[in-house]
């Protein structure tokens with residue numbers, strides 16, 4: 001993926017997720033940021049495919065905070081969009097997922113200050129036009145800084 005890339009279709013965004021998944025290790029935490037409709041959930045579908053999780057399962061975790069999938073390792077998918085300013089935001093318990101045998105992916109991680117671990121990989125999504133999305137990677141901490149994505 002490099003530091004940044006433009007996707008020209010949902011399928012291309014899925015492929016980017018699939019490619020990234022091959023480079024992920026258990027214990028990795030990804031923060032997906034950017035506006036509604038930018039392609040964060042589409043990207044997570046690609047991650048799932050790359051982790052050999054059966055197709056078609058990944059949807060936005062709208063009514064639960066975290067959905068769990070099992071492939072070559074776990075995928076723990078959270079969406080904090082609705083949590084802005086809510087007191088329960090502090091008790092989501094995401095920390096327990098960080099310790100488990102899998103990858104934790106958090107949409108709208110920036111909605112809840114303090115929810116992210118010290119080290120994480122951020123992928124920021126921007127809408128360029130109706131079909132194109134710009135994805136920018138930022139490594140936070142040495143766990144990610146020294147790896148190629």
Ligand SMILES: Nc1ncnc2c1ncn2[C@@H]1O[C@H](COP(=O)(O)OP(=O)(O)O)[C@@H](O)[C@H]1O
Pocket residue numbers: 007008009010011012013034035036037038039040041042043107125130131132133
């Ligand atoms: N290049 C692209 N990558 C990802 N999604 C795209 C792209 N072009 C159009 N779309 C559309 O944008 C929407 C992205 O939705 P979603 O992944 O749920 O966004 P988010 O989770 O960021 O709110 C989908 O309807 C998808 O079909």
Ligand SMILES: [Mg+2]
Pocket residue numbers: 040041060079107
């Ligand atoms: Mg989403």
